Amino acid sequence: MYVAVKGGERAIANSHRLLDEARRGNPAVPELSLEQISEQLGLAVDRVMTEGSLYDRELAALAIKQARGDLIEAIFLLRAYRTTLPRLAVTEPIETSDMAVRRRISATFKDLPGGQVLGPTFDYTHRLLDFGLADTGGDAPEAEEGNPETLNGPVPRVLEILNHEGLIQREEKGEHREPSGDLTRESIAFPAERDVRLQNLARGDEGFLLAMGYSTQRGFGGNHPFAGEIRMGEVSVEIVPEELGFPIEIGEITVTECESINQFKGSAKEPPQFTRGYGLTFGHCERKAIAMALVDRALRCHELGEDATAPAQDEEFVLMHSDNVEASGFLQHLKLPHYVDFQGELVLIRNLRAEAEAKARAEEAEAKEKATADAAREAAE
């Protein structure tokens, strides 16, 4: 049976208008500006840029406003927008060793060169609601200023300390493919190279990676991580334009980086040593960076000769389910009309039931017939 589905145009148009009104909320309340979103909901902007895989604060703020604060919807909007723009360049790799750090901590060495710099963090806050923020219009708070000289120059990497002693897996420029694998151009193939895995995780859903990372901590593919170093700050971005043939700086971006240090008992190929996982995000997405480092380390099980027994070590499971735009699209398509599909299912289930009922009736009749025949035989004897 085929049912033509048409109509609904006016309902859709009116639904859009209703959505616009709902987005605006009470018109007596002042409308949000993009600057307000980008300045005062900065971490939402950072998450949308990271998972939307597009660094542009203003566009991310617009996406958040349009999506009424639904961050996954905003990420979708940003991903859709990026497909409309041409790619003009691939940057030189950013050098996070040269970062102008605004936060830099290590959970493995107390007295590390360069020091522990807390920066703007929720850590050490009491997580009590601050009712003072309920009132607007107060004086803008101002931070203390220390001596900037103490943060001048490159801050040494914590993991280099272990590297000098040869106690940790090395991470060198070494041999790699050029250009790097790019899953925006070519769909992912398994087994996936580390560059593609890192790209996938960098744009992956924070909630998904958080749960996966947490699962490794709870013993599903456990490799006992330490936060070797977390740093957040500004790095310079350079490209080499074809027209010039030499690198030029095009600006600065804020990034967060986490390097995890993990236990490793050694294998036939490798001596006992510490191993490492890596997380990198746009903006200040610290939880995501740590989760990414844990999952990256779990996915390195094959190169270390570990058995892949847990979900976080299963690269197809992780990499095929990490993207919230894909996941949300497939999940939400369930809301679209499936009238014809469902008619088919309905016909099928009716037929199956009819068959089952017919069969039951036949069996019943057969049993009755047999009983009658048996009774007749008994009577005859």
Place this chain on the structure above:
Amino acid sequence: MSPLDILAAPDIEERRQWMGTLAKASPDRLDEFWQDLAEKPDYRCLKGPEIGLAMVRGRAGGTGAPFNMGEMSVTRCVVQIVDGQLGYACVAGRSQRHAELAAVFDALLQDDDRRAALKETIISSLDREWRNRRAKRSAKAASTKVEFFTMVRGD
């Protein structure tokens, strides 16, 4: 390296410096300098200004092999001063005015007669302003640096 390259090298380094400074400046600030410019040259855009993307690469483990981390918006522009030099700019963000002015200043800075004056006025100011912004950020971060002290246990 050929002798020619060696001769050209310092110029490239110098040009890299001012291009970076122009890229990090705010579009409004560049516009102010443009408005204040005494002899505004005629120029035409050979390419753009066009908005596009640059794929940002990171390094595995911070020091290892490169990988694609995500894109950023950029704006590119190539200009030519009438009867003069070509200027190039590619700047972060989507300000076409920023890219166009950065390209024009890049062209003017290549003019031997104008370079010294432009560097002294525009580039040094922009560079100072950027350093001040960065120092301000670093100063605030520095105030959150942990000073550990050790308790001596009494006997």
